[in-house]
Amino acid sequence: MAFPKIRLTSILPAWQWLQDYNLPKFKSDFLSALIVIAMLVPQGMAYAMVAGLPPITGLYASILPMILYAVVGGSLTLSIGPVALISMMTFATLIPFFEIGSPTYIQSACLLALLVGIISFLLGIFRFGFLIRLISHPVIKSFIIASAVxxxxxxxxYLLDVPLNSDNIIIFLQSLWEYLPLTNFRTFIFGILAILFLTVLPKFLNSALFASLAEKRSFIIKSLPLILIFLSLALVHFFSLESFGIKTVGEIPSGFPPLSMPFWSWDLVIKLLPGAFMIAMVSFVESISIAQATAFQQRSELNSNQELIALGLSNIGAGITSAFPVTGSLSRTVVNADAGAKTPMSGIFSSIFIVIVSLYFTRLFQELPLAILAATIIVSIWKLVDFRPFIKTWRYSKADGIAMWITFFGVLCLDISTGLIIGIVTTFILLLWRISRPHIAVIGLIQGTQHFRNISRHQVLTSLNLVSIRIDENLSFLNANALKEFVIAEISKNKMLNHVIINCSSISNIDLSALETLEDINDQLLKLKIKLHLSEVKGPVMDKLKCSQLLNELSGNIYLTHYQAVHDLEPKTYA
Structure with missing residues (x-):
């Protein structure tokens, strides 16, 4: 028995780019890693806060996962690590069961990452990469926008320094109304100044006044969050702002992330499994979308199943290093690519830099104000809140527009996971509704050609002796009755009818229910002495029809082309 040959590069894509790795690529990857680290340190700590975890876990989530993806992943520039959306989903999964910040909460976050990794890995091994198609782009866009809000x-x-609940917008508004009078205005002003720093200063730097800094301007703007962090650290340290009520991160443990399996039990796994599956799906969709965009620009191959395996191993790495679920980051990937990264080695360098920060520089961040991290998150995430896709989608497709709005309000008014499930279910319901109402047209011949078009859209030749019908959908139990009703309507309009021809050019599949409906149409037409004909039947459909009784019982013929059918049945009209 011969076993299929497995290429090493298909299992370890790193083998391919390591073979021709050279000094120029090393320099490009090293420099891009330095630029990415300026974003990664503040983002990692900030997104850990979003997940309800200690800031150090955000740094842990940026070490082993990036190394594993660099070895197994297919994208040359994808930056794996903590992202806002997955952090929020982590929080939404854990908060119903555990007290935020408790040891059980932290251990469960690690277990959640492990479960996400196992699910993703198994989906990739068993080649379930096609699952990305189950979530439509409009639903994903709406989900991301609502989640960003x-x-x-x-x-x-953190800006107001009050214990607000933000599970959904209704609870948030109720909580805001209750706690707004308790606002710490010093913290609020500090946070607002940070937001202005991150939003106004980039516009100022992009003005004509700084044209001389054109080459360095991009790097400076991307480094603003890190500059803000060090500036706020200096202010807190030298002016003792903590005594004015400015809350800080507090003690951050230093050292290499501990390698250990998170505590687990079957009861805990069952609790976390639904959330883990949702996170695995969303992280895969987000990661593969970013990876596909970069692969398209770099003209490199990308295998969705291999990406699932790589994402799975990255999350397993996060789970055993005291971190939380990770995925591809759009902002860091774009910066990584723009900074000149040539290979995934840039991710490995970023991981090494994070290790150095974790070992020696965590004490620097102990006086970091929580309001600063909150401002960093708000500014970075608010860029995703764009309602133009809703308008564009509604104009193009009302069904997709409805799915978008339902997903948006589901996420905002219920919770993240429930909103996404509602969006996916809505998409499928609308899809089934569309399939059950297929476009069916009576077609006629465009004079002087052998082409047939819809009689309601074009000037065409027709005959009272026959009617040509085209259905622009596969035939299934959902729409077969619609075809039958259409045929009944057409024969009721014309008492002189002798032939009905169904043009099958748009039909790629006929299920058993639809086959039985066709047999019934054939029988009913035969009683009226009207013959049923089929034209332009595709090979796979014909193969299935040969296994049925329809071909033996068909009152008419099967024609290779529709023109051949009408010319044979009505030569005077279609000569």
Whole structure:
């Protein structure tokens, strides 16, 4: 028995780019890693806060996962690590069961990452990469926009220094109404100044006044969050702002992330499994979308199943290093690519830099104000809140527009996971509704050609002796009756009818229910002395029809082309 040959590069894509790795690529990857680290340190700590975890776990989530993806992943520039959306989903999964910040909460976050990794890995091994197609792009866009709103709202409590609840917008508004009088205005002003620093200063730097800094301007703007962090650290340290009520991160443990399996039990696994599956699906969709965009620009191959395996191993790495679920980051990937990264080695360098920060520089961040991290999250995430896709989608497709709005309000008014499930279910319901109402047209011949078009759209030749019908959908139990009703309507309009021809050019599959409906149409037409004909039947459909009784019982013929059918049945009209 011969076993299929497995290429090493298909299992370890790193083998391919390591073979021709050279000094120029090393320099490009090293420099891009330095630029990415300026974003990664503040983002990692900030997104850990979004997940309800200690800031150090955000750094842990950026070490082993990036190394594993660099070895197994297919994208040359994808940056794996903590992201706002997955952090919010982590929080939403854990908060119903555990007290935020408790040891059980932290251990469960690690277990959640492990479960996400196992699910993703198994889906990749068993080649379930096609699952990305189960979630439509409009639903994903709406889900991301609504989640961005919730993530931004979840940080308002750090700006106001009050215990707001932000599970959904209704609870948030109720909580805001209750706690607004207790606002710490010093913290609020500090946070607002940070937001202005991150939003106004980039516009100022992009003005003509700084044209001389054109080459360095991009790097400076991307480094602003890190500059803000060090500036706020200096202010807190030298002016003792903690005594004025400015809350800080507090003690951050230093050292290499501990390698250990998170505590687990079957009861705990069952609790976390639904959330883990949702996170695995969303993280895969987000990661593969980013990876596909970069692969398209770099003209490199990308295998969705291999990406699932790589994402799975990255999350398993996060789970055993005291971190939480990770995925591809759009902002860091774009910066990584723009900074000149040539290979995934840039991710490995970023991981090494994070290790150095974790070992020696965590004490620097102990006086970091929580309001600063909150401002960093709000500014970075608010860029995703864009309602133009809703308008564009509604104009193009009302069904997709409805799915978008339902998903948006589901996420905002219920919770992240429930909103996404509602969006996916709505998409499928609308899809089934569309399939059950297929486009069916009577077609006629365009004079002087052998082409047939819809009689309601074109000037065409027709005959009272026959009617040509085209259905632009596969035939299934959902729409077969619609075809039958259409045929009944057409024969009721014309008492002189002798032939009905169904053009099958748009039909790629006929299920058993539809086959039985066709047999019934054939029998009913035969009683009226009207013959049923089929034209332009595709090979796979014909193969299935040969296994049925329809071909033996068909009152008419099967024609290779529709023109051949009408010319044979009505030569005077279609000569």
């Amino acid at each position: 919730l993530i931004a709202l979840s940080q308002v409590k």
